Amino acid sequence: MDTVEIQRVVAIEDDNWWYRERRAIVARELRRLGVPGRAADIGAAGGGNTRVLLEHGWEAIAIDASPAAVELARLRGIDAYHGDACYLPLSTGDFDFVMALDVLQHITDDRTACGELARVLRPGGTALISVPCDLALWSAHDVALGHVRRYSRDTLAEVVEGSGLVLDRMWSWNVLLRPAAKWRRHRSAPPDVERLHPVLNAGLRAVAMLERRLPLGGLPGVTLFARAHRPEL
Known part of the structure; x- marks a missing residue:
């Protein structure tokens, strides 16, 4: 994600339905975990999801490969660091929770990146991962966003379990809106990150x-x- 794209995301994510609902999923998972601990948000962009961790009492840091994203996150009061998802600048076994939301699809060596998530978790620690799914939805939208793949349930399970993690649950999101997403993403031009009309957004x-x-x-x-x-262990 380039600097302009990150700035656009930061500008809209507080109100945009997609980012709000994704934060709701993170919040639900944190409530399930209960007592807060140490957490890392990998591929955090401007830190919108990291703020959910902080709001729920977690000691959280953000990691992103973009220096611009790190600077934006820091301007928002987030403890953020520059780092490659395949070589995380984090200690082994030091985190209770890590998340990588819409990250792995950008990385050629997704197995190494997922292995890094496993490495930095303490035994018993939890990882939350999200990825775009189904090659039937592949479009210019994916190319514009720098995706190198979409996942099936089998390919995501293979990457997660191949990293040494134990898969607890896998589920689909935006099932009801899939037909609309498929239609929109197969238009001739990829959509920009945009501020939606309030009625459509609602x-x-x-x-x-x-x-x-x-x-x-x-x-x-x-x-x-x-x-x-x-x-x-």
Whole structure:
């Protein structure tokens, strides 16, 4: 993600339905974990998700490969550092929770990156990962965002488990909006990160909030989430 794209994300993410709902998923997972500890947000961009960790009482740091993203996160009061997801500047076994949301699809060597998530977790620690799914949704949108792949359930499970993590749960997100996403992403020009009309934004958020209450996680969606843990010694 380049500097302009990061700045656009920071400008809209507080109100945009997609970023708000993704933060709601993070918050739900943190509530499930209970007592806060040390956490790292890998590929944090401007730190929007890192702030969720802080709001829930976690001692959290942000890591991003972009110096511009690190600077933006620091300007927002976040403890942020420059680092490559394949060579994290973090101590082994030092974190209770790590997350890499929409990161692995940008990395050619995703196995090494996932292995780094496992390395920095303490035994019993939890990782939360999200990726775009299904090659049927591949479009100019993916190319514009620098994606090198989309995942199936099998390929994501293979990467997660190949890193030494134990996969606890995998689920789909944006199942209800998948048909609209497929139509939009196969337009001739990739959409920019944009501020939506308030009515459209509210409507999309209402659909996403409805999805929280429905048992749709096993159906095809736009995004896959995986929760995993590092085995106890």
